[in-house]
Amino acid sequence: MQGVRGCLSSCHFLLSTIPLLSTSLPVLLAVTPLPSFAAGLGPGQSDFGGIGLMQTPTARMAETGHFAASWSRTAPYRRYSVFVQPTDWLEAGFRYVSVENRLFGPSIAGERDYLDKGIDAKLRLREESRYWPELAVGLRDAGGTTQFGAEYLVASKRWHDLDFTLGLGWGYLGNAGDVDSPLGWLDERFDSRPGDAGGDQGGEFALDQLFRGPMALFGGVEYQTPWDPLVLQLEYEGNDYANEPQQNDQPQDSRVNLGARLRLTDNIELRTGWQRGNTAMAGVSFSTNLAGLAQVKRDPPPRPLDAAPEESWPAVANRLQENAGIRVREIRQQGDDLTVTGEPTTFRNLAKSEARAGRILEANADETVETFSYRWQNRGLDLREDVHDRAAFTAAAASSEEARDHRYGLYAHANLGEPTGELLYRAEPRRFSWSVGPAIEQNFGGPDGYLYRLSAYASAEYATDPNGWFSGSLTATLADNLDEYDYIADSELPRVRTFIGDYLAEADVGISNLQYTRTARLGDDWYAMGYGGLLEMMYAGAGGELLYRPFNSPLALGADLNWVRQREFDQQFGLRDYDTWTGHLSAFLETGIEDVLAEVSVGRYLAGDIGTTLDLSREFDNGVRVGAWATFTDAGDNFGEGSFDKALYLSIPMDAFFVRSSRNRASIAWQPLTRDGGARLNRRYRLYDLTEERDLGRYWEDYDRSWE
DSSP states (O other): OOOOOGOOOOOEOEEEEEEEEESSSSOBBBOOOOOOOSSSSSSOOOSSSSBBBSSSSOOOOOOOTEEEEEEEEEEEEEEEEEEEEETTTEEEEEEEEEEEEEEHHHHHEEEEEEEEEEEEEEEEEEEEOSSSSSEEEEEEEETTTOOOEEEEEEEEETTEEEEEEEEEEGGGGGGOOOOOOOOTTTTTGGGGGOTTOOOSOOOOGGGGGGTTTOEEEEEEEEEEETTTEEEEEEEESOSSSSSGGGGOOOOOOEEEEEEEEESSSSSOOOOEETTTTTTEEEEEEEEEGGOOOOOOOOOOOOOOOOOOOOOOHHHHHHHHHHOOOOEEEEEEEEEEEEEEEEEESOOOOHHHHHHHHHHHHHHOOTTTOOOOEEEEEETTEEEEEEHHHEHHHHHHOOOGHHHOOOOOOOEOOOOOOSSEEEEEEEOOOOEEEEEEEEEEEOOOOTTTTTTEEEEEEEEEEEEEEEEEEEEEEEEEEEEOOOOGGGOOOOOOOOOOSTTTHHHHOOOSSSEEEEEEEEEEEOSSEEEEEEEEEEEESSSEEEEEEEEEEEEESEEEEEEHHHHEEOTTTTTSSSSEEEEEEEEEEEEEEEOEEEEEEEEEEEEEEETEEEEEEHHHHHEEETTTTEEEEEEEETTTTGOOOSSSSSEEEEEEEEGBSSSSSOOOOOEEEEEEEESSSTTTOOOOOHHHHHHHGSOOOTTTTTTTGGOO
């Protein structure tokens, strides 16, 4: 579910990848505490969200992977925010500000409070040392209406139980105008700050505002009390509340604010304060560390090296599935090499699958076998082969002191020809599989208020052969408040996405997907995929994708082309009149910087507009991926509110929550508005995802844990 016009911003929590009931082995959910955030001085959330004092930021950064969701109220403002720390030097997040004494207006949302949206970022310039403070630069409310837009340079220094902060603020943080622009000597344009720099529709980056206009000092101090959960705050802010957005000026008796943070648990903190000399503040924050999400596993233990051999090669294949997480397609012996061809099903780390499989093969291979090879596939596509020296593997499995020789004798390659040698086992085709699960879709951030849909899905697949399969999904609404949904928009583009309310309101049970997909490997580094049917909730059609992905290369190139036609609102088999061609050329680059993946796509979107999407994401060691994307097209003024499309998202491996290992994932995404500009086809499968094992990734980093 997505939003429309400012009316519907969205925060999705989709569990469509979680098989609660399925033909596969069930997993057990364990209730364990979430990883805590660093307590004490420094990491508290500000009223605006992001680490700071109350109204002002500090130079402090949280631990890498830190996540915080916050709420605060200082009349007439209520603020809701989500912030993440993707790297140790970057903090980013988004915020809603509900203005209690201003309305969207009768023509939009009647008596609902006005809601503003914004994106923040803070960049650390220097870490704290014995003599130097921590130094950071940041932007507040960038890429929105910029009604609360600000820029700042800030320093923080700790001394025993005190943490001092001093900063320079422009825009909302500098409205008190203590001094004229210090940058005016560079160019007289810095002397004044333009208004409405976010554009008529909002959403534009206000580059002509940056560090312009008068500047004010801000700062403060935090004191860690002898009672560990309590931190006291004193703040001097740079805003005088005489130039508030929407002519909503507030009386201010003092620029000094007083506050306190009280930590209730490792993850929940209460905040209170007295601001402007006349107004109370209250807030609450929930924090955790995404990079620390993990669960103690209760997987079956690895087979002992001296285990009795299985009765037959089919029994070996079953054991490889149950214990090593390999769905075996073939087992062959060529001379002194024993090769297992299959797909990973359980462990995210293939080194762990191979370490477990080697123990099983050791008990069943004859004395002539000297190497164990694992030929990894996905959806019938050959991806790579990992080769282990049998003697070195057996020694390493028996004693960690021998692991070095095994590690340096292990190698992987992608020169995969047709399988040869004696066929010991070939699996019967795996024809049918199914799963069911829940999904909750939420929208918050516009005149319609909070909208939700709680639903259940049922998915099934039927494989015609290893490279081809039919897939389908039914989605049933269990509860919703979509009767409050209303569409208001000023875009002149075709309504390719903003019929979302009609789709969700008209069908309690709908076919969200029904397609046939086929894959092929065209060469050593070339992969292809074709598909056709009901491709997603709103579109039916056919398309294809081509991917060039050299083995273990940081760069991959892809292209997709699709002809689609809009589906009827009842999500059955009927089609509407609108049809179009859409497709993109894409480049994927593992940057080598903080495990960041950059994806750039250029092409034609569903509304016929031409543009570019930039997606940056970072994956932590535990598999959690956090990212953001932005789309810019040639729609210009026809784009509608927001002026460009953007979203933040999390992809969380279910392995982090369950006591049994799993390769399934859940996704959480926030997209502030649903627009017709920059709208992409929601393809169910992507070759880049299907071929992820072409990249060795953290194989060597995870090697030591593979013996567990």
